[in-house]
Amino acid sequence: MATSRSVRSATLALATALAALAVAAVPFPAGAAPSAPPAVTPRAETPALHDDAAGGEADADDPAIWRDAADPGRSLVIATAKKGGLRVYDLDAREVQSLPAPAAPGPGHAAGRFNNVDLVSGLRLSSGRADLAVVSDRGNDRLRFYRIDRDRAGGPLTDVTDPAAPPVFSASQQEIDEQRTAYGLATWTDQATGRSYALVSRRERTTLALLELTPGAGGTVGYRKVRTLDLPAAFRLPNGKKWSPCAEPGELPQVEGMVVDAHNGTLYAGQEDVGIWRLRADLTGTPKLIDKVREYGVPATYDDAAGKCVAGADPGYGGKRLTADVEGLTLVEEPKGDGYLLASSQGDNTFVAYDREISDDNEYEGGFRVAPASPALDGSEECDGAAALKAPLGAKYPNGLLVVQDGHDAPGDPARPSTNFKFVDLRDVLKAVDG
Template sequence: MATSRTARPTTLALATAVAALTATALPFQALAAPNGSRAALPAVTARSETPALHDDEAGGDADADDPAIWRNAADPDRSLVIATAKQGGLRVYDLNAREVQSVPAPAAPGPDHAPGRFNNVDLVHGLRLSSGRADLAVTSDRGGDRLRFHRIDANRAGGPLTDVTDPSAPPVFSSSQEEIDEQRTAYGLATWTDKSTGRSYALVSRRERTSVAQLEIIPGADGKVGYRKIRTIDLPADFRLPNGTSWSPCGEPGELPQVEGMVVDPANGMLYAGQEDVGIWRMRADLTGTPKLVDKVREYGVPGTYDEETEECVAGADPGFGGTRLTADVEGLTLLTEADGDGHLLASSQGDDTFAAYDRELSDGNEYEGGFRVTAASAALDGSEECDGAAALAAPLGRKYPNGLLVVQDGHDAPGDAERPSTNFKFVDLGEVKEAIED
């Protein structure tokens, strides 16, 4: 059991300092694909896809969102993909994209309160529990403003996941059930183990806010797992543009530009966080120091006015301060890590159905190195559109994926159910992705 060290949670007031950085040039030169066009990017195709998940109030929400890939070291052919289905809970798939387990989200704490709603998922490997070392699936429960932990055991009868969440785990951001019900709660998620201390952490963003919190993951009694907050930072909500004006992304009244897609590079302890309507930030995973904006969405700096009647933003003239590779929203971030330590940061450019790849080297400022699209393999196996989440694992996964695997969410699975939106996950050979980036 971990020692119960106490630390006062702190909030770092970074907005002013970070906003000043955005008035200067980005740390690398813009390198657009030929003509900056979506069509110019190479295409890859999926080898398989999961069954469609639907968003249907009558049948219960089961909207696909974010995946994680667990490698079975003892038998790589039996590796798993663990994915969130929002109110549908967690779904577990084998490498043939067949469902092997469905775990429901927690029930509402009362008739007037929100039920659990799983948003993002990541993994922690080899955490020392009172019952022995274990790999865990860590999930942000947006409905309950908590983290949920599931132990992974490929040989367990009934399915590989077992809930080991400490029942006393506190809300991440909220101070009361009433505040939880407002649903400005735990949203994006990335995990990280500090090599120097062996301690594991979760970085969690807040829905409709710019906050990111660092939580230490703490094993408790009886094999349960909890957490404590270490510190929180707030990314900017408005930005000083090169022409001297101030800009904030357009959104519904009261909403701030939120962060969702996040990933930590274990080689250097850097967190990459996608602020959906702004761009990709790089910062220390312990949330100290000053974040840097390493790329911006094309819409950065474009003025917008929210129309209450249509519930949409009406864009003004583009002043030309945005990036050239990402179209809002910037979503699922993941790492393609090579055996020699090289590799890429991959980001979903949700607005134009593409993916961007950046160098992981800090010395060259995460230089853009290419991009790709996931397109239809056949009439029955389509590509990925409006991708919310992605996960890559550059390790041999048995006979099916000896080059590694990329899993991407598809926001418009086709052919779909005409009565209900259809979403699912596509499985892509990582070797094909590498070739596309290097093309």
């Protein structure tokens, strides 16, 4: 996340309080009470990552699921660990490879920091077709590419980034060091042309960039910028007032969680303190806000001394399902465009499901939470990233898999921040959503 842990905690406390007020304001029949969404429990969890010097400043953030078509039981989960680089896990949630983020280009400059990850299948390279993991490197304002070879000696991932890959947003190293850099990420292969792209958001800004992936010499991968689009930073409320989400001075409401539905070329983008946008993946046309966070429209000012936002009265213009931040977005893809869009409602530790069909205007379908399975296997809190795959994955997950980040892994040392990833049987998720 972009905020410090102290600011983030204060923001989440505010979000939780506002969510409670929103629930209390909903009328219920006599004798009835609002209920929490149904719970699902994880089957496994990855080893804890620690965001401190002893733990290599590794902080779990975003996962992707790669399916081994030849042997689905040997599929992999590829996940970012921020300054800790990349981690690769098998379906038992055991680590099979760890790759560091790039070192700083020199004294006083930022080192690599891997934020989000997504996959591209069968990209044509000079060395032949390959499956790739694509990563947003926030520290260097670049994309990085890793070829996936399941049985390669030394680990399945190999860095194939073109050394000449340019910064995504920054014009100089000085701008890179300011860290308004590549942040959220989603990949997309246009079914009409066969060309593959990455959509990248900019930290502390509303800008989205469309990058076409290009083959380089020696089997490397680079990219070229096609176009950019800026989402709104301010909104006109029904009462005629102008509203912007509260943030530290100079920050705009950023996007992180993104996913593309290749079936219809649609991008879903989570503007963290605003809601979920639907727009064309080629960044043409007009974006539509399909759901808002509960805090939408709440006036607030940033208290610099306290390091947090101080909110006023809720005018009631927000949504009913998402509590800021909107985070990891992923698709549960069924044939013919059926299925769900899932979103992490980080502020209240739940997940929201929407109909994947645009013809139904992405109708709300339900929600769930990832709850502890046992004292030794906890659930998911403050979830940053999520990935779902509805396909057989061997004997362990014959109905598919959902992987979610857990921002507070427990049990653990409360003085040492711990994060990891939870593996959830997708069948349990669909049962919860379908009721």
